[in-house]
Each structure stands twice: as C-alpha cells, then as structure tokens.
Amino acid sequence: MNTLFRNRAFLIITGSDLLQNLAIWIRNMAILYYIMDQTQGNPVAISLITVLEYAPIFIFSIIGGALADRWNPKRTMIIGDILSAISIVIIMGILSSGYWQVLYAATLVSSIVSQFSQPSSVKIVRRNVKKENVQSAIAVTQSANSLFLIFGPIVGTFIYTAMGIQTSMTVLLILFVASAILLTFLPKDQAKRETGTSLFADIKEGWNYVTQSRSLRMLGLVFGCVGLSAGLINPLAIFLVTERLGLEQTALQFLSGASGLGLLIGGGIAAAVSNKLNQTKTLMIGLLCLAVTMLGEVLSSWLWLTMGLTFLSSISLAFINIIISSYMVSRIDEHVIGRVNGTIMPLFMGTMLIGSSLAGVIMNQTSLIFVYVISVIIMLLSIIPGLRVQFNDHEATAESGEQVETKEVLSN
Numbered sequence: 001m002n003t004l005f006r007n008r009a010f011l012i013i014t015g016s017d018l019l020q021n022l023a024i025w026i027r028n029m030a031i032l033y034y035i036m037d038q039t040q041g042n043p044v045a046i047s048l049i050t051v052l053e054y055a056p057i058f059i060f061s062i063i064g065g066a067l068a069d070r071w072n073p074k075r076t077m078i079i080g081d082i083l084s085a086i087s088i089v090i091i092m093g094i095l096s097s098g099y100w101q102v103l104y105a106a107t108l109v110s111s112i113v114s115q116f117s118q119p120s121s122v123k124i125v126r127r128n129v130k131k132e133n134v135q136s137a138i139a140v141t142q143s144a145n146s147l148f149l150i151f152g153p154i155v156g157t158f159i160y161t162a163m164g165i166q167t168s169m170t171v172l173l174i175l176f177v178a179s180a181i182l183l184t185f186l187p188k189d190q191a192k193r194e195t196g197t198s199l200f201a202d203i204k205e206g207w208n209y210v211t212q213s214r215s216l217r218m219l220g221l222v223f224g225c226v227g228l229s230a231g232l233i234n235p236l237a238i239f240l241v242t243e244r245l246g247l248e249q250t251a252l253q254f255l256s257g258a259s260g261l262g263l264l265i266g267g268g269i270a271a272a273v274s275n276k277l278n279q280t281k282t283l284m285i286g287l288l289c290l291a292v293t294m295l296g297e298v299l300s301s302w303l304w305l306t307m308g309l310t311f312l313s314s315i316s317l318a319f320i321n322i323i324i325s326s327y328m329v330s331r332i333d334e335h336v337i338g339r340v341n342g343t344i345m346p347l348f349m350g351t352m353l354i355g356s357s358l359a360g361v362i363m364n365q366t367s368l369i370f371v372y373v374i375s376v377i378i379m380l381l382s383i384i385p386g387l388r389v390q391f392n393d394h395e396a397t398a399e400s401g402e403q404v405e406t407k408e409v410l411s412n
Helices: 008-039 043-070 073-095 100-128 131-163 165-183 199-211 214-244 249-276 279-299 303-330 334-365 368-381 393-411
Strands: none
Touching: 008 043, 008 073, 008 100, 008 131, 008 165, 008 249, 043 100, 043 214, 043 334, 073 100, 073 165, 100 131, 100 165, 100 334, 131 165, 131 249, 131 303, 199 214, 199 334, 214 249, 214 279, 214 303, 214 334, 214 368, 249 303, 279 303, 279 368, 303 334, 334 368
16 A cells, blocks of 8 residues: 555646536536526436436547547646636636536536547556555555545535635636646556557457456446436436425535445445455445445435435445456456457446436326336346446456457457
C-alpha cells in the first residue's frame, strides 16, 4: 500500500477522478433540482436526464475504447477536461437567456467526453501500477470516490439552494479546468501505438477477444441484467424521498450520503479480505443482497430504515465493483483493454438506457413499487450467468491461451 501512495501516476489519476466526481455530483444535483422545479416533478422529464447521461455511453464507448488504445492517454484526458470546460461556458451563456432545456446538453456533453477519458485512465493505471497492487488501487479509488457520494450531494444541494444554477455551472467550470491542469503533471507516455490497422479492425479484435472468453461473455450478461435493473430505478430515486417518505426533494442527499458511506466502508473491507474470499460466491451474494435491499428500500416508509438499507446495498455494491474491476484491469491484455472495455460497457449502458427510458413511463402507468419489483426480479436473474464467471488463475490462463490462438487465426 505504501508503494501505491508513492506512485506519482496513480496519485494524479486519483486526484483528477476526485475533481471530476465532485463536478459530476454538483452537476447532477443542480440539474435534478432545477428541472424538478421547472417541470413540477414530471417523472418523464426526470428520466430524460438519465437517458441523456447514458445514451452517449452506449453509442460512443465502442469507438472511444478503440481510440483510447490508439491515442496518447494523457493527452486524451486533458483534452476531454478542456472540452468539458468549454461546453460549460457555452451552456452558461445560453442558460442566461432563459432556455433552461440547455441543461440537458450539459449532461450529454459530459457523458460523451467521458467515453474517451475513462478508458485512457484505465490504461494509465494498468501501465503504471504493478499487478499485485491493482486490487488495492481500485479499492482506494473507489473509497476516495465514495467520499463524494457522501459530500457531493450535500455540496451540490448547498450550492444550488444558496446560490442558484449559474453558480453551480461556474463551479463545474473551475473543477474541470483544475483537473486538466493536474493531469499535465502525469509522466510522459513513451509507449508506441500501432495504427497500421483500420479502426473497424481494432474494434473487431476487441469483440473477438470478448467472444473467445466464456467468463467475459458471462460477465457481459451480468452487466446487461444489472444495467437494466439499475436503469429502471436510478431516475426514480428522488420519488423514494417525495412519495414513499413524504419528504422534501432535497432530502435525497441523505440517501446519497448513506450510499457513499456504505461504499467507503465496503471498499475498505473488500480491499482487506477480498483476496481470501471465493470471488464467484462473493459476486453471487453481492447480487442477491442488492436485490433484497432494493426491495426493502421501496417498501420502507421510514427515512432511517431506507438509509440503512441503502447503506447495506452500497456495501454489497463495493464488493461487486472491486471484484469485477480487478478482473477487468488485471486479466485483460493491455493492448486491447480499451476495446474490451468498449465492448463490455455498451451491454451495461445500453440496457441501463432502456431501463431509464421506460422508468418514468411505467411509473406513470403503474406505481413506484411496481417498477422496483421488476428491477429486483431482473437483478436476481443476473445471478444465473454470474455463476459461470471464473476468477481463478487456471481459468484465466486457459482463456489467455484461447486469445492467443484467436490472434494467430486472425493474423493468418
């Protein structure tokens, strides 16, 4: 762990992630509250925020992952932050004219840019952090980001309620500029990138890499089920507060805080004990706990019980995140890590997009509880493919051999 905290690249990437996460939470809270005020709490309008956040991830992640394997990752991340800052300036100008719908564009642009920056961040971590420290690095990053699940909603709520939407956008601008400046201190990238093949050939290689691995195929199905389940309920979380608990919309920050605390504590526990656990069984238990706690959240009518269930749900999610992220970073060949990420993530984001698109419509036709029950059933179904994901070294070695054979066939 001491070695990790002396790693310059890891510290800079973590610092940039923290700045971007704070910016995202301030953006999320400000836009959520503002659109709630403008539309009098229309569920479809609220769901559209999530749709615009995840649609670009589904559309651009395949291309972004392939380009991340070609481009200089440091330069890509810096340009991404600069583009985000420029977009905020433009949005602030239009917003001052009274066109509040432009706030949807803030979510859209940020989401598109992240599809080029996120794979680059993973490549830098893979390249600069030793394999034996990868799991600890992911746990530290997740725990640090969890702090902003606690404080981000509180800060975002305070800035919006005290100073308004324009000040919230100004803070976003400052944070993205600060992140870009911090990234300039990353070590120079000396790696050579092969660009002799076409972009489509690179994307195809990523697809073949995934399809030749049973574990990656099954992991893709898990991502698909979890994405659809999460997509159905994520846009409706604010209605847990206003409809089930009967509180003001700003009380959503308490649930976000409980979630962040759960991820923080869960990440610490997972980092300490995950190597000693059967990772397949841990994944299954985590998915089961998520389903149970989700059902409990929507049935609860007491704030403290809902917060407690959210806390337990996030502990489960912390274990799931670290197990899956460690597999994705340490088991995948570095030269295709962006493309594999760009192949797997659309399965998650595409199903989440479908769920988010349907969430407000289904709730309008039925009820909040009905939507949550559907989400719970889908989460339980994710356990079936999850049972076939193998995390042990023997499976990884066998699948690595399959990848080599596939590359030889393609090259011939």
